[in-house]
Amino acid sequence: MWYVYIIRSINFPEQEYIGATADLKRWLPEQNAGKSAHTAKFKPWELARIALSRLSTGRWNSRNISNPTPGGHSRRSVFDA
Numbered sequence: 001m002w003y004v005y006i007i008r009s010i011n012f013p014e015q016e017y018i019g020a021t022a023d024l025k026r027w028l029p030e031q032n033a034g035k036s037a038h039t040a041k042f043k044p045w046e047l048a049r050i051a052l053s054r055l056s057t058g059r060w061n062s063r064n065i066s067n068p069t070p071g072g073h074s075r076r077s078v079f080d081a
Contacts, residue, residue: 009042
């Protein structure tokens with residue numbers, strides 16, 4: 001099972017990052033420790049949204065949720081009930 005998430009920078013709240021992880025316990029501390037080049041600049045991070053995914057990482061594509069769809073839905077609509 002994979003977790004698809006949006007994290008928000010605490011110091012720069014306009015900065016958000018979308019990703020996926022299979023190890024939820026390890027993932028946020030690693031982001032806040034600066035172990036990811038993509039998120040190190042705007043650390044520390046807080047969890048903004050999370051969703052479960054049955055897709056493997058080989059089938060999951062962040063562009064599927066990070067860009068608006070042709071119908072104009074934002075990435076947040078993926079996380080809203």
